Amino acid sequence: MEPLLFIAVLLVAIAIGLIVLATVAGSSESTGVARSLELLQQTATTREVSKHELAVQDRLLGPLLDRLRAMAVRISPSGTGSRISRSLDKAGNPPAWSVERMMGAKGLGLVTGVVLVLLLAGFDVTGVLLAAAAGAAGFFLPDLLLYNAGLKRQQEIQKGLADSLDMLTVCVESGLGFDAAILQVARSVTGPIAGEFARVLSEIQIGKSRGEAFASLGERTTAPEVKNFVTALVQADRLGLPIAAVLREQTKEMRVVRRQRAEEQAQKVTVKILFPLLLCIFPALIIVIIGPGVIRMIEAFSRF
Numbered sequence: 001m002e003p004l005l006f007i008a009v010l011l012v013a014i015a016i017g018l019i020v021l022a023t024v025a026g027s028s029e030s031t032g033v034a035r036s037l038e039l040l041q042q043t044a045t046t047r048e049v050s051k052h053e054l055a056v057q058d059r060l061l062g063p064l065l066d067r068l069r070a071m072a073v074r075i076s077p078s079g080t081g082s083r084i085s086r087s088l089d090k091a092g093n094p095p096a097w098s099v100e101r102m103m104g105a106k107g108l109g110l111v112t113g114v115v116l117v118l119l120l121a122g123f124d125v126t127g128v129l130l131a132a133a134a135g136a137a138g139f140f141l142p143d144l145l146l147y148n149a150g151l152k153r154q155q156e157i158q159k160g161l162a163d164s165l166d167m168l169t170v171c172v173e174s175g176l177g178f179d180a181a182i183l184q185v186a187r188s189v190t191g192p193i194a195g196e197f198a199r200v201l202s203e204i205q206i207g208k209s210r211g212e213a214f215a216s217l218g219e220r221t222t223a224p225e226v227k228n229f230v231t232a233l234v235q236a237d238r239l240g241l242p243i244a245a246v247l248r249e250q251t252k253e254m255r256v257v258r259r260q261r262a263e264e265q266a267q268k269v270t271v272k273i274l275f276p277l278l279l280c281i282f283p284a285l286i287i288v289i290i291g292p293g294v295i296r297m298i299e300a301f302s303r304f
Contacts, residue, residue, distance in 0.1 A: 065104040065108070066104075067107075068104050068107030068108050068111065069100060069103045069104040069107055070107075071107045071110075071111075072103045072104070072106040072107035072110070072139070073103055075110075076103070076106070080103075081099050081103075084099050084102050084103075084143075084146070085099055086219075087143075087146050087147065087150055088102075088146070089219075089220045090150035090153065090154060090220060090221065090222065091146055091149040091150040091153055092149075092150075092153050092192055092195065094149070097146070102142050102143075102146065105142040106138075106139050106140075106142050106143070107139075108138075109135075109137075109138025109139055109141050109142060110135045110136075110138050110139040111135075111138075112138055113131070113134035113135040113136075113137060113138030113139075114131045114132070114134060114135040114138075116134065117130045117131040117133075117134040117135075118131045150222075153192050154221060154222050154223050155223075156191050156192050156193075157191070157192050157193050157196065157221055157223055157226060158223040158225060158226070159191075160189060160190075160191040160192070160193040160194075161193055161223070161225055161226055161229065161254065162251075162254045162255065162257075162258050163189060164185050164189050164193050164194075164197065165229065165247065165250055165251045165254050166251055167184070167185050167188060167189065168181050168182070168185050168247055169244070169247040169248055169250075169251045171184050171185070172243060172244045172247055173244050173248075178210075178243050179201060179204060182197050182200060182201045183201055185197050186198040186201060196217055196220070196221070199217075200213045200214060200216075200217050201213075203216060209237075210233075210237050211233075211234045211237040211238060214230045214233050214234055214237075215230065215234055217230055218230035218231070218234075225254060225257055228250075228253075229250050229254075232246055232249075232250055233246065
């Protein structure tokens with residue numbers, strides 16, 4: 001009976017909370033002339049269409065996600081939206097991700113973690129502490145996934161920068177203009193670096209200066225090689241230096257950096273392979289080689 005009682009109490013508490021939220025939301029709306037002016041100024045959206053004409057997602061999931069997003073915004077520190085926007089830029093702005101959806105996912109993770117752990121662990125002190133920990137984990141899980149996506153994309157940008165600089169240098173030295181060379185690189189190179197060069201070219205075409213467009217590229221990435229390349233181009237643009245010479249030096253430096261990174265990864269192999277050897281391969285070898293001898297020794301001593 002106790003689990004049923006706990007579930008009933010939880011459902012009653014949720015119902016009371018929903019009633020309170022509906023009352024507070026309804027009391028915050030303006031009335032009278034102010035409400036009439038608001039209706040004249042606003043445009044019709046899917047939220048104002050009659051409920052029988054809306055899909056289930058707009059009728060049920062939409063308002064619920066709005067509530068969860070508003071809750072996440074209230075409990076998040078100031079500047080969270082800007083930080084998430086910068087993280088989305090580093091992750092390449094995936095089509096399914098936005099700042100609003102991230103905040104809604106954070107609120108959903110918080111509520112889901114708390115409710116599930118309370119139902120499974122109970123309403124005692126331990127259950128409340130576990131629910132708080134699960135809610136915090138669910139709240140920060142979207143940030144962790146976004147950071148992981150951004151980290152992987154930055155690594156891909158770092159790997160593809162050397163080939164892009166080689167093609168960019170060849171195009172500029174063969175007589176193409178710098179903007180045309182960027183377009184050629186964006187069309188020919190695969191990976192996230194092509195999208196970044198295409199975005200730089202788009203920003204130049206809409207009116208940004210070349211230095212501002214590449215400075216924005218430096219803000220969207222964390223790879224030190226990209227930042228060095230952007231800094232060199234911005235300084236060359238400000239000082240009027242020839243772009244071809246700057247690109248040639250950057251290409252030479254990028255080859256050295258790529259070789260050094262390969263040597264560094266090769267030196268790390270001996271350390272990384274040590275733990276699989278000790279935990280997986282050596283025990284199996286010991287069992288296969290020494291195991292039969294140990295069995296014979298045990299049989300020989302057991303006869304006495």
